[in-house]
Amino acid sequence: FTEAAALNFKTLESEGQEAVLELLFGEDGLGYSMGRVHMNSCDFSPKPYTFDDVPDDFTLSHFDTNVTHDVQSGMINLLSRASTKISANNGNLKLMVSPWSPPAWMKPPLPSDPPNSTYASTMNGSVQPSCLREGTAANSTYAATWAEYFSKFLTAYADQGVEVWAVTVQNEPEFPAPWEACSYDITSQRDFVEYHLGPV
Structure with missing residues (x-):
């Protein structure tokens, strides 16, 4: 489930939308019951977006x-409509959430950013071994805030009637992609889960 897919789905007439849902999730179609959605924008979004662009909004x-x-x-x-279609066949949508990048203000400057920049100018790209300012150690304010962001997102989706089954720490965690990205090595990803995401 990507923004590009949703935008294209919106352009269809009601009959076309129903046909897509049946083909993908229906009893006479492929019968998918598991999917993944991105938290914040991804490389299948027309432009970058997040749900909190206010720098250092630690709360x-x-x-x-x-x-x-x-x-x-x-x-x-x-x-919601995919979930309804799956439920009609006595199934449940198992939805997994993956982020491509945190808000730029949570990331350290990239080599391409102006000298003396405080944080990254864009969600695209990533420094290594950890894309988060202050890293992922137990005392990292940005890692703690990013973990809390996960929780806020899951609650917001639940309030919209969309239940999430699982999360992953990161899409392609070792790849500093030129689009929305956040690199972790094994140690920094472990520490993020142990000290921040797990407790949340």
């Missing part, structure tokens, strides 16, 4: 709990 008081972007793009609708 996430500016987090968009209505996940307005995903509602307006049609992602929530597509997920």
